[in-house]
Amino acid sequence: MKKIKTLQCIHCGKDHKLTETNYNCTACGGNLQVLYDYNLIKKRLNYEVLQDNPERSIWRYLDILPVSSIRHVPPVQVGWTPLYRAEKLGDEAGVNNLYIKDEGRNPSASFKDRASAVVTARALELEEKVITTASTGNAASSLACLTGSLDMRTMIFVPETAPQAKVAQLLVFGATVIMVKGTYDDAFDLCLKASQEYGWYNRSTGINPFTREGKKTCAFEICEQLKWETPDKVFVPVGDGNIISGIWKGFVEFHRLGIIERLPQLVAVQAEHSDSIKRAFETGTDVQPVSGKTVADSISVSLPRDGMAAVMAIKDSGGFAVSVTDAEILAAIPRIARGSNVFAEPAAAATYAGLLKAVKEGKVKENESVVLLITGNGLKDIQSAMKSVGKPHLITPTMDDLKKLVADNKLA
Numbered sequence: 001m002k003k004i005k006t007l008q009c010i011h012c013g014k015d016h017k018l019t020e021t022n023y024n025c026t027a028c029g030g031n032l033q034v035l036y037d038y039n040l041i042k043k044r045l046n047y048e049v050l051q052d053n054p055e056r057s058i059w060r061y062l063d064i065l066p067v068s069s070i071r072h073v074p075p076v077q078v079g080w081t082p083l084y085r086a087e088k089l090g091d092e093a094g095v096n097n098l099y100i101k102d103e104g105r106n107p108s109a110s111f112k113d114r115a116s117a118v119v120t121a122r123a124l125e126l127e128e129k130v131i132t133t134a135s136t137g138n139a140a141s142s143l144a145c146l147t148g149s150l151d152m153r154t155m156i157f158v159p160e161t162a163p164q165a166k167v168a169q170l171l172v173f174g175a176t177v178i179m180v181k182g183t184y185d186d187a188f189d190l191c192l193k194a195s196q197e198y199g200w201y202n203r204s205t206g207i208n209p210f211t212r213e214g215k216k217t218c219a220f221e222i223c224e225q226l227k228w229e230t231p232d233k234v235f236v237p238v239g240d241g242n243i244i245s246g247i248w249k250g251f252v253e254f255h256r257l258g259i260i261e262r263l264p265q266l267v268a269v270q271a272e273h274s275d276s277i278k279r280a281f282e283t284g285t286d287v288q289p290v291s292g293k294t295v296a297d298s299i300s301v302s303l304p305r306d307g308m309a310a311v312m313a314i315k316d317s318g319g320f321a322v323s324v325t326d327a328e329i330l331a332a333i334p335r336i337a338r339g340s341n342v343f344a345e346p347a348a349a350a351t352y353a354g355l356l357k358a359v360k361e362g363k364v365k366e367n368e369s370v371v372l373l374i375t376g377n378g379l380k381d382i383q384s385a386m387k388s389v390g391k392p393h394l395i396t397p398t399m400d401d402l403k404k405l406v407a408d409n410k411l412a
């Protein structure tokens with residue numbers, strides 16, 4: 001692929017050819033980033049070309065993705081999710097220009113489809129027969145969804161605590177589900193060993209350099225949907241740190257191609273006990289493991305797999321990190337729903353909890369434009385959602401019972 005210049009190690013800087021490795025740095029094991037021939041891409045991809053492009057999916061950015069052609073990609077629409085102006089929710093937070101990027105509108109109902117689509121397309125080009133991933137739930141359901149109709153076996157490793165809806169997705173799409181008695185980190189290590197032992201193609205975050213390539217497309221869309229304006233701040237829920245580093249890469253690449261004029265600040269939102277990246281960013285030390293315990297399963301990570309790139313993204317963007325409690329996360333679910341009509345899963349709702357905290361601490365000014373990445377749909381984890389709301393009224397189907405409710409003023 002002529003457009004790709006190198007797979008460069010973010011740790012030691014070693015360059016690799018595309019054919020040299022599918023995964024990490026061959027010298028130090030660090031995570032790789034894909035660097036392109038930006039002068040070549042500049043000739044094909046610019047503001048005019050994009051404006052005339054009728055493709056409404058991540059494949060409108062094929063010129064800057066590590067895939068040669070899209071002849072064989074799964075026929076579902078990944079990306080080009082709506083960006084809503086959330087006026088009421090913004091008023092409540094004290095922010096005048098608040099936007100919601102509704103990633104729950106992807107085929108498997110989470111942001112992860114962007115990464116899975118690119119990795120699946122790559123696996124097809126490599127003519128892989130078996131693909132595998134470890135996941136807290138969404139990366140897995142996304143991969144299962146996108147490979148569902150393909151002639152490729154999908155082997156999934158998830159912790160036994162994965163929310164039921166996500167497990168249902170895996171089984172419905174026909175993946176082989178290996179449920180691990182342990183954490184996401186345990187599932188991750190076992191998946192890695194299995195892929196080495198059996199030669200399965202590994203999609204896992206922090207192993208496969210192409211997940212970040214899919215994830216960056218969300219930043220491209222935000223720029224286009226804001227009519228080529230850059231938002232002041234983007235709030236990103238952070239577990240492994242691959243979304244935030246991907247989003248950053250997307251903004252940097254559009255800037256480098258001359259498509260946007262300035263870069264946003266990124267705000268990493270983590271759960272209180274799953275805050276390894278926040279700690280590393282604030283103390284300037286290496287990324288260290290934490291307990292990882294939180295109700296927000298999608299950001300429940302002990303040792304982040306793309307932590308270094310995430311810390312660099314926060315730092316380079318001049319952003320900051322904020323942590324929120326499980327109670328704040330759960331409370332944010334109905335508030336987002338009632339303020340913007342979008343049902344978020346706990347990890348996604350964490351962004352709004354983080355915004356409230358940042359506003360309170362004076363870190364967001366009222367006239368700044370702010371985008372919240374709502375990374376997953378609320379139907380993926382209704383057990384958590386139900387904790388944040390009241391109970392329905394159960395009555396017999398009679399006017400008598402209904403009238404009692406009205407008389408008790410319970411229907412207000």
Ligand SMILES: *Cc1c(COP(=O)(O)O)cnc(C)c1O
Nearest residue numbers: 138239240241242243298375376
């Ligand atoms: C995976 C995921 C995240 C976190 O992404 P990382 O790359 O692990 O930081 C946030 N929200 C949802 C819904 C996710 O599925």
Ligand SMILES: [Zn+2]
Nearest residue numbers: 009012025028
């Ligand atoms: Zn290296």
